[in-house]
Amino acid sequence: MDLITPLELSSLEPVGQGAQKLVFRHPDDPRVLVKVVNPRFIERRDKRDRFYQKRRRIGHHRAFAREMIEHLVSRAWHPGQCAPCPHIQNILGVVDTDMGAALLVEAVLDENGELAPTLRDLVESGRYGGREQRALETFLDWALTSNVLINDLSADNLARHPDGHFVMIDGLGDRAGIPIRAVSPWLNRLYKRKKIRQLREEIESLRQAE
Template identity: 85%
Template sequence: MDLISPLELTALNPVQKLVFRHPDDPRVLVKVVNPRFIERRDKRDRFYQKRRRIGHHRAFAREMIEHLASRALAPGRLAPYPHMQNILGVIDTDMGAALLVEAVLDENGELAPTLHDLVEGGRFGPHEQRALERFADWALASNVLINDLSPDNLAWHPSGHFVMIDGLGDRAGIPIRAVSPWLNRVYKRKKIRHLLAEIGMGKDSGRSRKPIAIAVAIILALLGLLAAQMELLLD
C-alpha cells in the first residue's frame, strides 16, 4: 500500500456518506470530514482558540486523543483495545485530510452491522445483550471519554463484542471530565442509560440525583485545572 501519495477519493463510491474503503486494502476505511461541517461556523466554540486552531478536524483530534490515552495505559508494549476502533493514521486525500481506521467486518468481509442495524433487523438477542453489558462495564471502568454513544456508533464484531467506531472524546470547552474520573463515570453512566432507553432496553430515569456532589466535583476539577495552568506559567 502506498502511504505517501495523496489518495484520490472523489472517483470512489463511499460505503457510507463520508466513509470509503481503502482501494488497496479493504480492511481499512478512510474517513473524511463533512463539507457542510467545514462551511459551518460553530458559534458555540468561538471562545476556544485551541479548538479553532484544529478547526473542522476536531472530531478526528478527539478520536486520536482517546486512542492515545488508551494506549498510554500500556507504555512500550502491544495492547489493542477491542472495544475501540483502531486508528491507523492520518493521510492526505483529494477531499482533505482523512483518518485511516481499521474496518470492523462481518464474516463475509462486509462492513459489520451497527447496534442500530441489529435492533432494526430483529437480531439483538440475549447474546448481543450480554455483549452490550460487557461493553458498558468496560466503558465505565476505563479512562475513555465518550460524547456520542448512539446505536449507530457501535459496530458488532463477529467474535461477539461491540466496537465504538465514532463518538469518542470530549466536546466540552473545558476538559473537566478528563481530569475527574468520577465526573467522567457519572457522564458515561448517563450516556449508557440514554443508549439503553433508545434501543428499548430500559427507562431513562431523567436527571441525575447528585447535583450537589456534581457541583463540588466540577469546582474541584476547575481548581485542579487552574493550579496546573499556574504551575506551567510560573515554572
C-alpha cells in the same frame, strides 16, 4: 502501498456515512477505512457560524483529534505492548486526500468482509437477541470502568465484531470547552452513566419502532 501520495477519494462511493463524516474503503486495502469530514457538513456549519469559520484553528478536524487522543490514552497504560483495546476502533494514522485530511482506521468487518452491522442495524433488523444484549453489557461495563472519555454513545457508533463483542467506532473524547472530565474520574463516570441511560432509551425506542 504508496503512503505519501494523497489518496483520491472523490471519485469513489462512500461505504458509510453519518451526520459528520464520509467513510470510504481504502483503495489499496479493503480492511482499512478512510474517514473524511463530509464537505456538506462543513458548508452547512460554516454558513451557520461565521464566527467559527473565522476563528477556527483545527476546525472540523476536531473530531479526529478527540478520537486520536483516546486511542493514545488506551495505549499509554501498556507501554511497549501491542495491546489494542478490543472495544475501540483501531486508528492507523492520518493521511491527506483530495477531500482533506482523513483518519485511517481498521474496518470492523462481518464474516463476509462487509462492514459489520451497527447496534442500530441489529435492533432495527430484529437481530438484537440475548447474545447481543450480553455483549452490550460487557461493553458498557468496560466503558464505565475504563478511563475513556465518551461524547456520543449512540447505537450508530457501535459495531458488532464477528467475535460478538462491540467496538466503538465513533464518539470518543470530550467535546466540552474545558475538558474537566479528563481530570475527574468521578465526573467522567457520572457523565458516562447518563450516556448509558440514554443509549438504553434509544434501544428501547428503536425496538418499539421495529
